[in-house]
Amino acid sequence: xxxLISTDIVVIGGGVAGVCAALAAARQGxxxxxxxxxxxxxxxxxxxxxVWTRGAGGGGNLLSEEMGILGExxxxxxxxxxxxxxxxxxxxxxxxxxxxxxxxxxxxxxVTGPELEDKRIRSVRAFQLDSEREFVFTGAYFIDATxxxxxxxxxxxxxxxxxEGKDTYGEPNxxxxxxxxxxxxxxxxxxxxxxxxxxxxxxxxxxxxxKVKEFISGGGRVxxxxxxxxxxxxFEFGGTIDTIRDxxxxxxxLKRVSLGVWNYIKNSGEFDAANLTLEWVGSVPxxxxxxxxxxxxxxxxxxxxxxxxxxxxxxxxxxxxxxxPAGGVYATESSCVQIPVxxxxxxxxxxxxxxxxxxxxxxxxxSVSRAVFASSRDMDTCALTGHAAGTGAAWAxxxxxxxxxxxxEDIHRIQQLLLDGDLGLPALVKDAGKNLARKAKxxxxxxxxxxxxxNDPEGAGELAQAGTVLMNEDWFLLxxxxxxxxxxxxxxxxxxxxxxxGKVSKQALPSRLANDPEARQITLDxxxxxxxxxxxxxxxxxxxxxxxxxxxxxxxxxxxTTAIQTTGFLAGLQWSADYRxxxxxxxxxxxxxxxxxxxxxxxxxxxxxxWISGNEKEPTVTLEWEGEIKPExxxxxxxxxxxxxxxxxxxxxxxxxxxxxxxxxxxxxxVKDYRIELxxxxxxxxxxxxxxxxxxxxxxxxxxxxxxxxxxxxxxxxVVESTYGSPRAEVFEIEIY
Numbered sequence: 001x002x003x004l005i006s007t008d009i010v011v012i013g014g015g016v017a018g019v020c021a022a023l024a025a026a027r028q029g030x031x032x033x034x035x036x037x038x039x040x041x042x043x044x045x046x047x048x049x050x051v052w053t054r055g056a057g058g059g060g061n062l063l064s065e066e067m068g069i070l071g072e073x074x075x076x077x078x079x080x081x082x083x084x085x086x087x088x089x090x091x092x093x094x095x096x097x098x099x100x101x102x103x104x105x106x107x108x109x110x111v112t113g114p115e116l117e118d119k120r121i122r123s124v125r126a127f128q129l130d131s132e133r134e135f136v137f138t139g140a141y142f143i144d145a146t147x148x149x150x151x152x153x154x155x156x157x158x159x160x161x162x163x164e165g166k167d168t169y170g171e172p173n174x175x176x177x178x179x180x181x182x183x184x185x186x187x188x189x190x191x192x193x194x195x196x197x198x199x200x201x202x203x204x205x206x207x208x209x210x211k212v213k214e215f216i217s218g219g220g221r222v223x224x225x226x227x228x229x230x231x232x233x234x235f236e237f238g239g240t241i242d243t244i245r246d247x248x249x250x251x252x253x254l255k256r257v258s259l260g261v262w263n264y265i266k267n268s269g270e271f272d273a274a275n276l277t278l279e280w281v282g283s284v285p286x287x288x289x290x291x292x293x294x295x296x297x298x299x300x301x302x303x304x305x306x307x308x309x310x311x312x313x314x315x316x317x318x319x320x321x322x323x324x325p326a327g328g329v330y331a332t333e334s335s336c337v338q339i340p341v342x343x344x345x346x347x348x349x350x351x352x353x354x355x356x357x358x359x360x361x362x363x364x365x366x367s368v369s370r371a372v373f374a375s376s377r378d379m380d381t382c383a384l385t386g387h388a389a390g391t392g393a394a395w396a397x398x399x400x401x402x403x404x405x406x407x408x409e410d411i412h413r414i415q416q417l418l419l420d421g422d423l424g425l426p427a428l429v430k431d432a433g434k435n436l437a438r439k440a441k442x443x444x445x446x447x448x449x450x451x452x453x454x455n456d457p458e459g460a461g462e463l464a465q466a467g468t469v470l471m472n473e474d475w476f477l478l479x480x481x482x483x484x485x486x487x488x489x490x491x492x493x494x495x496x497x498x499x500x501x502g503k504v505s506k507q508a509l510p511s512r513l514a515n516d517p518e519a520r521q522i523t524l525d526x527x528x529x530x531x532x533x534x535x536x537x538x539x540x541x542x543x544x545x546x547x548x549x550x551x552x553x554x555x556x557x558x559x560x561t562t563a564i565q566t567t568g569f570l571a572g573l574q575w576s577a578d579y580r581x582x583x584x585x586x587x588x589x590x591x592x593x594x595x596x597x598x599x600x601x602x603x604x605x606x607x608x609x610x611w612i613s614g615n616e617k618e619p620t621v622t623l624e625w626e627g628e629i630k631p632e633x634x635x636x637x638x639x640x641x642x643x644x645x646x647x648x649x650x651x652x653x654x655x656x657x658x659x660x661x662x663x664x665x666x667x668x669x670x671v672k673d674y675r676i677e678l679x680x681x682x683x684x685x686x687x688x689x690x691x692x693x694x695x696x697x698x699x700x701x702x703x704x705x706x707x708x709x710x711x712x713x714x715x716x717x718x719v720v721e722s723t724y725g726s727p728r729a730e731v732f733e734i735e736i737y
Contacts (some may be wrong), residue, residue: 001134001135002125002135003106003133003134003135003136003261003461004135004136004138005029005033005135005137005138006105006137006138006139006205006391006497007030007031007032007033007034007104007134007137007138007139007374008025008030008031008139008140008141008394008397009025009030009031009032009033009139009140009141009142009143009390009393009394010032010033010035010124010137010138010141010142010143010371011025011032011034011142011145012035012036012111012124012143012144012145012146012151012169013036013043013143013144013145013146013147013362013364014034014035014036014037014040014041014042014043014107014145014151014361015041015042015043015044015045015145015147015363015379015382016042016043016045016053016070016073016093016102016116016363016382016383016386016490016648017037017043017145017147017362017364017382017385017386017389018034018041018043018139018143018145018146018362018363018380018386019041019042019069019073019093019096019097019383019386020069020102020362020383020384021143021145021362021386021389021390021393022034022070022097022100022104022388022390023096023097023100023387023390024069024138024387024389024390024391024394024421025143025390025391025393025394026100026101026102026384026390027421028101028390028391028395028398028399028417029098029102029394029398030102030156030393030397031102031104032100032102032103032104032209033104033106033137033139033453034097034103034104034105034106034127035106035109035111035137036106036107036108037108037109037110037111037122037549037556038107038108038284039094039107039108039127039145039607040090040092040093040094040107041094041097041615042089042090042093042648043127043147043379044286044287044379044460045086045089045379045648045649046086046090046093047086047087047089047090047338048242048282048283049217049279049282049284049285049286050086050188050190050229050230050282050649050651050652051186051230051233051286051379051654052084052230052647052648052649052651053074053379053380053383053647053648054319054379054380054645054647055317055318055319055378055379055380055381055645056316056317056318056319056343056641057318057577057642057645058319058342058378058380058513058577058645058659058660059318059319059320059341059375059511059660060194060320060340060507060512060513060574061342061343061509061510061511061514062478062509062510062511062642062643062711063509063510063567063603063604063642063643064316064318064509065341065379065641065642065643065644065645065646066316066381066383066384066422067422067423067424067603067640067696067697068383068384068386068418068421068422068424069383069387069421069422069423069617070380070383070387071122071422071423071640071646071696072096072695072696072697073092073093073096074209074646074648075646075694075695075696076092076096076646076694076695077089077092077252077638077646077648078639078663078666078694079151079666079694080092080645081486082647082665083648084648084650084662085158085211085428086648086649086651087486088184088519089648089649090296090314093289093392096648097596101621102334103437106126106128106135108129109126109127109128109129109135109591110123110126110127110129110130111125111126111137111146111150112124112125112126112127112153113125113150113151113154114142114154114155114156117220118469119155119156119355119356119357120356120357120358121142121151121155121358121359121471122138122405123136123137123138123201124136124142124151125137125609130617131696132161132567136505138700139556140358140396141358141359141360141393141397141402142294142358142360142691143346143359143361143362143386143389143390143393144360144361144362144365145361145362145363145365145386146363146366146648147287147290147363148244148287148290148364148365149290149291149292149293149361149364149365150367150433151359152249152290152291152293152356152359152361154736155356155359156356157355157356157359158293158294158353159291159293159294159365160291160292160294160370161182161183161242161290161291161292161563162178162179162180162181163175163178163179163180163182163370163371164178164184164252164370165177165178165179166501168369168540169298169300169301169302169369170302171300171301171302171324171369171371172305173301173321173339173371174301174303174369174370174371174628178719181239181240181326182239182243182288182289182290182325182326183236183239183283183288183289183323183326183374184236184238184239184243184288184326184328185236185237185238185243185251185254185286185287185288185326185728186232186233186234186235186236186285186286186288186502187235187251187254187255187257187258187282187283187284187285188228188229188230188232188233188255188258188282188651189224189228189229189232189259189261189278189280189281189303190229190260190279190280190281190417190484190570190651191228191262191273191276191277191278191279191280192276192277192279194275194276194277195275196275197274197275198274198275198276198277199266200262200266200267200278202260202263202267202580203254204257204260205252205387205657206255206256206259206260206265207256207257207260208238208260208265209263209264209267211260211263211710212257212260212263212264214325215257215329216261216329216331218331218332218333219234219325219329219331219332219333219335220334220335221234221329221335221631222263222265222655222657223261223265224265224271224379225265225271225272225276225650225667226653226655227652227653228651228652228653229651229652229653230417230651230652230658231555231652231653231655231658232258232261232437233311234328234329234336235254235257235258235261235329235337236288236328236335236544237250237253237254237257237290237325237328237329237330238253238285238328239249239324239326239327239328240326240327243287243288243289243290244290244292245635247285251284251285251517252283254285255281256671257329258282259281259283260282262278265732266403268393272314278341282394283315284718288324288364288377289364289373289377290364290365290370290667291296291365291398292364292366292367292370292373293353293365293366293367294349294353294363294367295349295351295353295354295361295366296349296350296352296353296354296367296403296404297347297349297350297367298350298367298368298369299347299350299367299368299369299372299376300345300368300369300371300372300732301369301371301372303344303372304321304341304342304344304372304375305341307342307424308344308345308425309345309346309421309427310318310345310346310347311347311408311411312345312347312348312349312411312415313346313348313415313425313426313427313428314346314347314348314351314385314388314392314411314414314415314418314425314510315344315345315346315381315384315387315423315425316343316344316345316346316381316384316393316425316426317341317344317346317376317378317381317383317384318341318342318343318344318375318376318381318511319341319343319375319376319378319380320338320339320374320375320382321338321339321341321371321372321374322337322338322339322374322375322377322378323336323338323339323374324336325709327638328468332565336651337667338574339380340511340513340514340515341375341511341514342507342509342511342516342675343509343516343593344684345425345426345597346368346376346381346384346385346388346480346625347366347413348367348392348403348406348411349573350366350367350368350616351367351385351388351389351392351403352403352404353367354404354563357403357404358396358402358404361385361389362382362385362388362389362390363382363385363386364376364377364382366385367724369404372608372655373591381436382614384423385554387418387421387423388414388418388423391414391417391418391421393415393646395413395414396412396582401683402488414428415428415688416431416433419602422587422602422637422696422697424601424602424603424605426508426509426605426733427508427605427613428484429599429601430600430601430602430733431470431600432574432582432600434737435735435736435737436625436736436737437597437598437623437734437735437736438598440598440620440623440625440716440736441623441625442594442595442597442598442610442622442623442624442734443594443621443624444593444594444613444618444619444620444621444622445613445616445618445620445621446590446593446614446616446619447593447594447612447615448566448588448592448612448613448614448728449588449589449590449592449612449614450485450587450588450589451569451583451584451585451586452567454610465559465562467561467562467580468493468558468559468561469558469559469561469572469573469580469712470557470558470562470574471504471552471554471555471557471558471559472554472555473554473573473574473575473576474551474552474553474573474574474575475551475552475554475571475572475573475574476512476549476550476552476570476571476572476573476574477490477535477549477550477551477552477559477571477582478547478548478549478550478567478568478569478570478571478590479540479547479548479550479569479584480546480547480548480568480569480591480607480608481537481544481545481546481547481548481586482545482587482588482589482590482591483542483543483544483545484542484543485537485586485587486536486537486542487535487536487537487586488534488537488584488585488586489532489533489534489535489584489585489586490532490533490559490571490582490583490585491530491531491532491533491534491559491560491582491583492526492530492532492557492558492559492585493529493558493559493560494526494527494528494529494532494555494556494557494558495528495556495559495727496528496556497525497526497527497528498524498526498555498557499523499524499525499526500519500523500524500526500552500553500555500557501521501522501523501524501552501553502522502523502524502550502552502553503516503519503521503522503547503549503550503551504518504519504520504521504522504537504538504539504541504549505518505519505520505548505549506518506544506548506549507546507547507548507549508546508547508605508606509547509604509605510547510671511549512549512551512572512574513574516549519549519551520538520559520676522535522538522550522571524552526557530560532585532665535687544589545606545607546606546607547606548606551574559571559580559582559583560582560583561580561582561583562579562581562582562583563581564581564726564727564728565581565641565668565669565726566581566612567608567610567612567639567669567730568591568604568605568607568608569581570582570643575659576659576661577644577659577660578661579643579644579661579667579737591607591608592608592610592611592612593611594611594621596608596609596610596611596732596733597611597621597731597732597733597734598733598734599733600733601732601733602637602697602733603637603642603732603733604642604732607734609733610639610730610731610732611729611730611731611732612728612730613720613728613729613730614728615727615728618719618721618729619719619720619729620717620718620719620720621717621718621731621734622715622716622717622718623716623717623718623734623736624714624715625714625715626714627676627714628680628712628713628714628717629712629713629736630711630712631678631702631711631712631713632701632735633699633700633701633702633734633735633736633737634676634699634700634702634716634718634736635673635697635698635699635700635734635735635736635737636674636697636700636718636731636733636734636735636736637696637697637733638669638671638693638695638696638697638698638730638731638732639667639669639670639730639731640661640667640669640670640696641667641668641669641670644661644663646663646668647659648697650662665724665725666694667722667724668723668725668726668729669724669725669726669730670693670694670696670724671693671698671720671722671723671725671729671731672691672692672693672721672722672723672724672729673690673691673692673693673720673722674689674690674693674698674719674720674721675688675689675690675691675719675721676702676716676717676718676719677688677717677718678687678702678711678712678713678715678716679713679716679717679720680713680714680715681716684717687700687702687703687711687716688700688701688702690701691720714734717730718734
């Protein structure tokens, strides 16, 4: 007999989209049944498949690393799992999910199908493989985070499987005619070196060495004994058949491919592989593509190109439009074509179909064109849509309003809940609400008013000792310009005089790679030797305040750098994530002032939006009110270095084609220890101390005093005691409730 499980929301699918959806819904007070057919959480990022999470930052977008619930998970993983062990990533996800009392987790549980009434899902049936238990899950709302869109397809929601032709949406990168082709699945292996020779006797069913030589001969595919795991992302097959129906055949063929390559490495005599042994071989292929639902809105390539700002944005993407050939390893064309895009918004309307009011989509099955899907399928983006779907479903439960009937005020409140959940959305500002910090007078003990500390090694200490970065490939320079500032200077070194023709543009969220159609030509004259090179902004930039992106071709030139990062100033090669901090002279007075702490923006957009202290021992922020307040909670948004990716794991050799530079430790800019002080009757007392903070959004709960009125006072002071390495404190926003 089936067991009945009733909760407010049922989330099906245990990848990062499902994890974030379940956590988001539970944290909004909804009860959640969370169902996955796998024994571990994480989907493609789990130890079963071992693809590392990537997103907007990996696509070349700066200051764009995804936060929210996913960011919380990634920061926790960075702190507790600095080696990025994929098994420990599994445990991070499981630990956080199990800590939520409103989530009922069902592992190894396969959902067999939904039951509908008037296009509303009433329940889904499921079978738990190891316990032999059957379930019926009921709920007010359901979230399909299965990747394949299994629930929505069975319910009858229209979907697309394959590529639209140009005649559908007029997209530049759509094929001339529609076809059913998709990207294929992949399956990897991981090897390790031992201290003695290890033989490999190949199974009879795998591809032989000559066959392997045939399919690695084209498409830019690389094989050697040093590569591992995701280095072999091009072990790809299934795009010309059905990645759902033919999944077993695809998996077996991928085993033939992957072990065939391993046999080639071990037994062809072409590699130094005698002492290598297999550490792990995948059994569950990672899937890139199958169904895409048709929702209330289909996000199209033109939306990305135009950088459209939607009124109902609830998530964002920014990975390349990353097209893989349907033929996979047997294709003759390039293994992938990656087209950089600026970070783009994803509207709430992409997460539901208006005819099916109580089912939301999350992950790679959301409503996008195939061209956009090539970007939005990336796991970090999928996770943000899960966070949005879970939050939207919880709002629908609490207010008895299905997504198709939501009014603009409902969408606004969902967006505010996402911001409260630390998911920064481009161009959106947090409402003041009950945030007492927005009504306070804020003063700071010091403020970064100039960049001299970066240019004076004696004044800034050991961290500012000059380094250099060679600009021997196409390179970029990001600076932040104040209104009425006409120029900046950068410290350069060259053997001779140079004149470079480059481009300059205003970018609210800068990208080192995406083509900006509004970019202007700019000329850079560089004197020989080491000295300050002046960069004049175009005259019509005079009234502009914000990020300025400059790009130039390769040159026999070096920029001098510092080890101290200042948000909004960055340099490097365009096709590299090995970022450097240029030594710049520029008027920045007031740019990093205390007003940023109460502007409602929790991460950089347009400008850095942060307060940065001077170099002092204990930087301090003081908030004062005319009368007494009774604070209960304080929330601080710190800087986790949003330029650099935080992956789930690193199961590869970090070959240069990944364009990825791993973090070596916790971000130096992140505040580690701080104390909170409360002033009452003119006397300051310590309300509490936070040590070893690892979070982007750090929350402090004020203690409840023995008196009836609890803790109260007319001022709060935040004292930064230490960071993870920076000589300065940095905070994006402060909130007190």
